[in-house]
Amino acid sequence: MDTKKLGFESKLIHAGLFDDQYGSATVPIYQTSTFKFKNADHGAACFSGDSGGYIYTRLNNPTIDSLEKLVAELENGYRGIATSSGMGAVNTIYSALLKQGDHMISTGAVYGPSRVIMENHYSKYGIESTYLDTSKSENIRKAIKPNTRLLFIETPANPTMDITNLDEVVKIAREHRLITVADNTFCSPYLQKPLDHGFDIVFHSLTKFMNGHADIVGGLIVTKKKELDQLLRPMMINLGCNMDPHQAYMVIRGLKTLSLRMERSQENAMKIAGFLEKHPKVEWVKYPGLSTHPQYDLALKQMKGPGAMICFEMKNGVEAGKTLMNSVNLCLLAVSLGGVETLIQHPASMTHSKMNRDARIKAGITDGLVRLSVGIENVEDLIDDLTQALDKID
Ligand code: LCS
Numbered sequence: 061m062d063t064k065k066l067g068f069e070s071k072l073i074h075a076g077l078f079d080d081q082y083g084s085a086t087v088p089i090y091q092t093s094t095f096k097f098k099n100a101d102h103g104a105a106c107f108s109g110d111s112g113g114y115i116y117t118r119l120n121n122p123t124i125d126s127l128e129k130l131v132a133e134l135e136n137g138y139r140g141i142a143t144s145s146g147m148g149a150v151n152t153i154y155s156a157l158l159k160q161g162d163h164m165i166s167t168g169a170v171y172g173p174s175r176v177i178m179e180n181h182y183s184k185y186g187i188e189s190t191y192l193d194t195s196k197s198e199n200i201r202k203a204i205k206p207n208t209r210l211l212f213i214e215t216p217a218n219p220t221m222d223i224t225n226l227d228e229v230v231k232i233a234r235e236h237r238l239i240t241v242a243d244n245t246f247c248s249p250y251l252q253k254p255l256d257h258g259f260d261i262v263f264h265s266l267t268k269f270m271n272g273h274a275d276i277v278g279g280l281i282v283t284k285k286k287e288l289d290q291l292l293r294p295m296m297i298n299l300g301c302n303m304d305p306h307q308a309y310m311v312i313r314g315l316k317t318l319s320l321r322m323e324r325s326q327e328n329a330m331k332i333a334g335f336l337e338k339h340p341k342v343e344w345v346k347y348p349g350l351s352t353h354p355q356y357d358l359a360l361k362q363m364k365g366p367g368a369m370i371c372f373e374m375k376n377g378v379e380a381g382k383t384l385m386n387s388v389n390l391c392l393l394a395v396s397l398g399g400v401e402t403l404i405q406h407p408a409s410m411t412h413s414k415m416n417r418d419a420r421i422k423a424g425i426t427d428g429l430v431r432l433s434v435g436i437e438n439v440e441d442l443i444d445d446l447t448q449a450l451d452k453i454d
Pocket of ligand 1: 146171243245264267277278396411
C-alpha cells in the first residue's frame with residue numbers, strides 16, 4: 061500500500077509494513093545475523109544492490125528496514141538509517157561529513173555528549189567546532205569561516221529550551237553551502253519536521269519520544285536526498301553502530317501511539333508549566349507553550365505544539381534543586397526523557413556534568429536549572445507530587 065498520502069496518525073500505524081508470507085498484522089522480528097543466498101548469482105546480485113535482497117544484519121535487515129521506511133515517511137525524507145543509539149547517529153553524521161581541516165557550527169546547549177565528543181575527540185583529527193546560541197540566527201552568520209562545512213542544531217535545545225529558527229538558519233546555510241543537520245529528539249516529527257524547512261538531515265535519539273516507553277536505546281537518521289544517504293549509510297555500517305532487529309520492532313510498536321502520547325504529555329506539560337510559573341519557590345519557567353518563553357511566537361510557527369519538556373530555575377539555586385529532586389515520589393529522578401513516565405533531573409550534576417562549567421553557564425545551563433520530561437500520568441497526581449516536594453524546600 062502506498063502510505064505516502066496518508067495522514068500522520070495513519071502512517072504511524074501502516075507505513076513501513078510489508079507483506080510477510082503469513083500476512084502478519086505487525087512487522088515480524090527477523091532475529092538473524094545473516095541471510096542465505098539462493099545461489100552464487102543471487103549472492104552477487106545482493107552485493108551489487110540489484111536484487112534488494114538481504115545479506116547481513118549490520119548492513120540491512122527487513123525489520124530494521126521497516127522502521128527506516130516508517131520514520132523516513134514521518135519526516136518526509138528520502139530514507140532512514142537506524143543506529144544503535146542517538147549517539148550512534150551523531151557519530152555517523154560527524155564521521156561521514158567532516159574531514160581534517162573542516163569546521164562545524166553547533167548549538168551551545170546541544171545534548172552534552174554531542175558536544176563533548178566533538179571537542180574532546182574529533183578535535184584530535186583536526187576538526188574545528190564553534191558552539192554558540194543558534195536561537196539568534198545572526199550569531200551563525202558571524203561564525204561562518206571558509207572551512208565551515210556543517211551546521212548542527214538542536215531545537216528546542218537540551219535542556220535550555222531555546223528555539224532555533226529553522227527557516228532563517230537554512231537560508232544562511234544555503235548562502236554558504238553548509239550541510240544542515242537538526243536533532244529532532246525533543247519534538248519528534250509529530251511536532252516538527254526540519255526537512256520540510258529545507259534541512260538536509262534530521263536525526264533522533266529514538267530512546268525518547270519516538271519509542272516512548274523507556275525500554276530501548278536507539279537512533280535514526282533521515283536524509284532529504286539520496287546522495288547524503290549514500291555517504292552516511294556506509295559509515296553507519298563500517299562504524300558498526302547498527303540497530304538490532306528486536307530493538308527496531310520495539311520502536312515500531314512504540315511509534316504506533318506517538319501522536320496520542322505526545323498530545324497527552326503536552327496537555328499535562330501545559331498545566332504543570334502554568335503551576336510552576338505561579339509557584340513562589342520557582343524563579344522562572346521556560347516552556348514553549350507559555351507566552352513568557354522568549355521565542356513563543358516562533359514556537360507557535362514552527363512547532364505543531366509546545367511539547368512535553370519544561371525547564372525551570374529554583375529560587376535558591378543548587379540546594380533547592382537538589383531538595384526538590386530528593387523529595388519527589390511520583391516523578392522519577394532520572395536522566396533520559398520522552399517516556400510515558402514523568403522524569404525530573406538536574407543537568408549541572410547529571411547530563412551536562414562532564415561539560416566545562418564556564419561553557420555550561422555560557423550555554424544557559426545554570427547551576428539551579430531543573431529539567432522535567434512530562435509523561436502521561438494523571439496531571440493532578442503530578443502536581444500534587446511537585447507541590448509536596450516544593451514544600452520541603454526552605
Ligand atoms: N540528542 C538528544 C537531544 C538527547 O537528549 C540525547 C540523549 C541524545 C541525542 C543521545 O541519544 P542516546 O544515545 O542516549 O539514544 N539524551 C539524554 C538525556 O537528556 N539524558 O540521558 C540521555
